[in-house]
Amino acid sequence: MGHHTATVCLWLALGSLTPVSFARVVEPRDPVPQGYHAASYYPAPHGGWVSSWREAYEKAYALVSQMTLAEKVNITSGVGIYMGPCVGNTGSVDRLGFPQLCLQDSALGVASADNVTAFPAGITTGATWDKQLMYARGVAIGKEFRGKGANIHLGPSVGPLGRKPLGGRNWEGFGSDPVLQGKAAALHIRGVQEQGIIATIKHLVGNEQEMYRMYHIFQEGYSANIDDRTLHELYLWPFAEAVRAGVGAAMTAYNAVNGSACSQNSYLINGILKDELGFQGLVMSDWLSHISGVGSALAGLDLNMPGDTNIPLFGNSLWQYELTRAVLNGSVPVDRLNDMATRVVATWYKFGQDKNHPRPNFSSNTRSRDGPLYPGALFSPSGQVNWFVNVQEDHYLVARQVAQDAITLLKNNDSLLPLDAGDLTGGKLSVFGTDAQVNPDGPNSCLARACNKGTLGMGWGSGIADYPYMDDPIGAIRKRVPDVKFYNTDSFPWFFGTPENDEVAMVFISSDSGENTLTVEGNHGDRDSAKLRAWHDGDKLVQKVAEKFKNVIVVVHTVGPLDLEPWIELPSVKAVLFAHLPGQEAGESLTNVLFGDVSPSGHLPYSITRKASDLPDSIANLKGFTWGQVQDTYSEGLYIDYRYLQKHSIQPRFAFGHGLSYTNFSFTNATIRAITTPLSVTPPAPPATRPASVVAKYSTDIPPASEAYEPAGFSRIWRYLYPWLSKSDADAAHAIGTSKSKTYPYPPGYSTVQRASFPPAGGGEGGNPALWDVAYEVTVRVTNTGKRPGKASAQLYLQFPEGIEYDTPVLQLRDFEKTKELQPGESQELKLTLTRKDVSVWDVRRQNWVVPTAIDDKKGFTAWVGEASDKLKVACYTGEGRCVEGAKQPV
Numbered sequence: 001m002g003h004h005t006a007t008v009c010l011w012l013a014l015g016s017l018t019p020v021s022f023a024r025v026v027e028p029r030d031p032v033p034q035g036y037h038a039a040s041y042y043p044a045p046h047g048g049w050v051s052s053w054r055e056a057y058e059k060a061y062a063l064v065s066q067m068t069l070a071e072k073v074n075i076t077s078g079v080g081i082y083m084g085p086c087v088g089n090t091g092s093v094d095r096l097g098f099p100q101l102c103l104q105d106s107a108l109g110v111a112s113a114d115n116v117t118a119f120p121a122g123i124t125t126g127a128t129w130d131k132q133l134m135y136a137r138g139v140a141i142g143k144e145f146r147g148k149g150a151n152i153h154l155g156p157s158v159g160p161l162g163r164k165p166l167g168g169r170n171w172e173g174f175g176s177d178p179v180l181q182g183k184a185a186a187l188h189i190r191g192v193q194e195q196g197i198i199a200t201i202k203h204l205v206g207n208e209q210e211m212y213r214m215y216h217i218f219q220e221g222y223s224a225n226i227d228d229r230t231l232h233e234l235y236l237w238p239f240a241e242a243v244r245a246g247v248g249a250a251m252t253a254y255n256a257v258n259g260s261a262c263s264q265n266s267y268l269i270n271g272i273l274k275d276e277l278g279f280q281g282l283v284m285s286d287w288l289s290h291i292s293g294v295g296s297a298l299a300g301l302d303l304n305m306p307g308d309t310n311i312p313l314f315g316n317s318l319w320q321y322e323l324t325r326a327v328l329n330g331s332v333p334v335d336r337l338n339d340m341a342t343r344v345v346a347t348w349y350k351f352g353q354d355k356n357h358p359r360p361n362f363s364s365n366t367r368s369r370d371g372p373l374y375p376g377a378l379f380s381p382s383g384q385v386n387w388f389v390n391v392q393e394d395h396y397l398v399a400r401q402v403a404q405d406a407i408t409l410l411k412n413n414d415s416l417l418p419l420d421a422g423d424l425t426g427g428k429l430s431v432f433g434t435d436a437q438v439n440p441d442g443p444n445s446c447l448a449r450a451c452n453k454g455t456l457g458m459g460w461g462s463g464i465a466d467y468p469y470m471d472d473p474i475g476a477i478r479k480r481v482p483d484v485k486f487y488n489t490d491s492f493p494w495f496f497g498t499p500e501n502d503e504v505a506m507v508f509i510s511s512d513s514g515e516n517t518l519t520v521e522g523n524h525g526d527r528d529s530a531k532l533r534a535w536h537d538g539d540k541l542v543q544k545v546a547e548k549f550k551n552v553i554v555v556v557h558t559v560g561p562l563d564l565e566p567w568i569e570l571p572s573v574k575a576v577l578f579a580h581l582p583g584q585e586a587g588e589s590l591t592n593v594l595f596g597d598v599s600p601s602g603h604l605p606y607s608i609t610r611k612a613s614d615l616p617d618s619i620a621n622l623k624g625f626t627w628g629q630v631q632d633t634y635s636e637g638l639y640i641d642y643r644y645l646q647k648h649s650i651q652p653r654f655a656f657g658h659g660l661s662y663t664n665f666s667f668t669n670a671t672i673r674a675i676t677t678p679l680s681v682t683p684p685a686p687p688a689t690r691p692a693s694v695v696a697k698y699s700t701d702i703p704p705a706s707e708a709y710e711p712a713g714f715s716r717i718w719r720y721l722y723p724w725l726s727k728s729d730a731d732a733a734h735a736i737g738t739s740k741s742k743t744y745p746y747p748p749g750y751s752t753v754q755r756a757s758f759p760p761a762g763g764g765e766g767g768n769p770a771l772w773d774v775a776y777e778v779t780v781r782v783t784n785t786g787k788r789p790g791k792a793s794a795q796l797y798l799q800f801p802e803g804i805e806y807d808t809p810v811l812q813l814r815d816f817e818k819t820k821e822l823q824p825g826e827s828q829e830l831k832l833t834l835t836r837k838d839v840s841v842w843d844v845r846r847q848n849w850v851v852p853t854a855i856d857d858k859k860g861f862t863a864w865v866g867e868a869s870d871k872l873k874v875a876c877y878t879g880e881g882r883c884v885e886g887a888k889q890p891v
């Protein structure tokens, strides 16, 4: 999250009145449905054994070895919300030159800052299905964070994955499929981190709805109850890809998994993220989700954000001075604190931030030049806080390219599109809908974009950036057809003549969602009120326009799928475009497609069903209020989105991956080649012992109490969070720790002995490195057989052999590529790959990835390649080593 105004802050403060009694959340827990269990996993694995991180850890060791107890504690926590320029500000160790780290939202640009680019949202980026653009957008975002002096970029978001169509924050990620999310996230991370900015993969895990996500005095955050195989094959998948890509930071989710809050879930952080996935960076909490001090440290959390308890601004923390106390009194092992501090410092070194990294030159708290340095302190010194550094460079170009290449043509009867501007002059084009024009109050007028007024370019909450401008559709349309008639209303005019047969109408509709901290038109983050209907009676507007006009184009700005049934089959609704959430570049990107400068090339990053109930209740609906902990059980297992629809042979209105063009493509001359042969059933075992970590070299003795004393004469900022204790508190804690007169009630299974071996699925960043061995390589020649230039999307879906011992979805996306813009007749060969992991299932009993085989299995795996999950053109069989065109797809 991360909000920048006192209003939101106060709201948060009141909304999350703190209970100290949250210790009980660690153990015992509220009952979760039978069969779900949050296991203990201790101790937290040391970081620093992966070779690509070794140098950074050695440098970190050299620095952290010199730190006192209070200094180590200082860098594992924020100094309090609104206590510095960024949404998160860590403590520093000025004595040794380790600065405060600036953590800043959001995944689509620098939030709460001037002179930045408002990039298209994640969902829009996913809809491009273009790896180069996913990377290029990451590069540009990374540059802007660096230009503003941030250290840590709070993105990308892959959790929520998009399990629930009504989920509020799906648009921050890339689409309802783990491979689309995972590849997009990895490319984003690479782009961002190459700029010396630490990326953050979030939110681990199961934050698939907004309502009831947070722990507060009246209720625990909901529990996402996820079985092991579903976790590995769906929700964890993109996190594994991110770790594999070397992501420097990870953020836990607000909610619980299997009854244990993610910020202190030892199985998730220690077991899954740090041990199995071999994560080397730092793990932070989501904002104000820290609910236990000792418990979260033992469970593997490394950084508490923004430092406060879940009631901010009173100067209370469960870490800082309490963590100092917990180390002195022996409850949190010194070894754990060493690892925490080393992870933070090593990540900073890994991305070269020790060398000429700019300091923040902007403030999240105000857009004025001057302001309080610590607004959270109430009485604060003031000074210059904004330097108005313009970091936009030419990033509007990549932003526009993403917005344009994401535009998804769902339907185009009678080839109504592209339009010819010349045919439309003389008042033959009419545009309806307030979504066509920028919010008349200004694109940034609503706090945290929490309103749906004017062109919808992004959802609301923390996942936003300020628009430097909004290139709105109507402005761009006027440049093509100056005498366009614009009806800036969402209700059809009362008196309306009869248009000529050749007149064209365009209707703009929208659907918004966001973060649960703010409610918009009755939607509490999730689309709980609007559901899948267009907002502002948009469906009725389309129907009315379609009654009058013979040629109607519907343009949709949306966070996710919509129910299109009220009008999709009307004969005059000839063309439908999903422009998703384009950010600042909504106009020209759209007119380039509408008027045929380019062919549309976006494809749906989710399915659009005919009715919400085509999906099972567990995902079609949001969890409502219940007393106690809301239980959100993933009873549908692997079967979300197209995986569910295909299993049950339900025809969606528009399938996952669907997207039309103004031209046609053929897929020919496909080949498949086995690369890793033979492919053993499980990956080769990781090394028997894990390489030593520098963290094991520190002393683990409880340090002298004096390392925690507040320096004499230190002048505190009111309510700021510090790591120091009074002399008497420090001495008392130290006495307990050294005499062991009191012991901490450790959770069952607690241990301080580092594991000597890796889990079978572990051994490298992202898991066992052999999981990324290329098992098969598929090539296909894509030819533009139509009359206009265009880009084709090639999507590879895997079908497991029949007769294997695992139930698997019929088809699963495994890779994708996009052609360059092909001229008519031009062709391009694309290469797609299947890794060992791609052809494996997670075997719960073996706790490993298994390549399943069937007796009598000659065909082997089938790699289907085509333009959409329902438009597969080529089938390649691994067993026979050949590909055929025109085979009938299994669903």
Ligand SMILES: *[C@@H]1O[C@H](CO)[C@@H](O)[C@H](O)[C@H]1NC(C)=O
Binding pocket: 035, 036, 037, 038, 039, 225, 226, 227, 228, 229, 231, 257, 258, 267, 268
């Ligand atoms: C949740 O419980 C299920 C069933 O016991 C288990 O398979 C799974 O690993 C658990 N997940 C987590 C993250 O604890």
Ligand SMILES: *[C@@H]1O[C@H](CO)[C@@H](O)[C@H](O)[C@H]1NC(C)=O
Binding pocket: 070, 071, 074, 079, 090, 091, 092, 093, 094, 100, 723
């Ligand atoms: C902790 O960080 C704050 C903020 O940078 C700084 O004022 C304070 O001196 C630091 N404390 C220690 C022990 O380094």
Ligand SMILES: *[C@@H]1O[C@H](CO)[C@@H](O)[C@H](O)[C@H]1NC(C)=O
Binding pocket: 114, 115, 367, 388, 389, 390, 468
């Ligand atoms: C961008 O920076 C300039 C100064 O370089 C400033 O005048 C302008 O107000 C800034 N823009 C915004 C939107 O704050």
Ligand SMILES: *[C@@H]1O[C@H](CO)[C@@H](O)[C@H](O)[C@H]1NC(C)=O
Binding pocket: 146, 147, 148, 149, 358, 359, 360, 361, 387, 389
């Ligand atoms: C702001 O960042 C720029 C680089 O983007 C840097 O040159 C400048 O020193 C920074 N300003 C401040 C006040 O730190």
Ligand SMILES: *[C@@H]1O[C@H](CO)[C@@H](O)[C@H](O)[C@H]1NC(C)=O
Binding pocket: 293, 294, 322, 323, 325, 326, 327, 329, 330, 331, 736, 742, 743, 744
């Ligand atoms: C040590 O201090 C921590 C933080 O205040 C507290 O939670 C824990 O119970 C203390 N342990 C003992 C053994 O007193």
Ligand SMILES: *[C@@H]1O[C@H](CO)[C@@H](O)[C@H](O)[C@H]1NC(C)=O
Binding pocket: 411, 412, 413, 414, 570, 571
């Ligand atoms: C519109 O096109 C679709 C296929 O693209 C076709 O199934 C449908 O019948 C067409 N509808 C009309 C009214 O022409």
Ligand SMILES: *[C@@H]1O[C@H](CO)[C@@H](O)[C@H](O)[C@H]1NC(C)=O
Binding pocket: 661, 662, 663, 664, 786, 787
């Ligand atoms: C693409 O091919 C289909 C079937 O061959 C044809 O009906 C359609 O008109 C073609 N579309 C374009 C844009 O050429």
Ligand SMILES: *[C@@H]1O[C@H](CO)[C@@H](O)[C@H](O)[C@H]1NC(C)=O
Binding pocket: 668, 669, 781
């Ligand atoms: C592609 O296959 C066709 C036959 O289907 C063949 O005539 C053609 O030469 C092949 N093209 C290439 C580039 O291999």
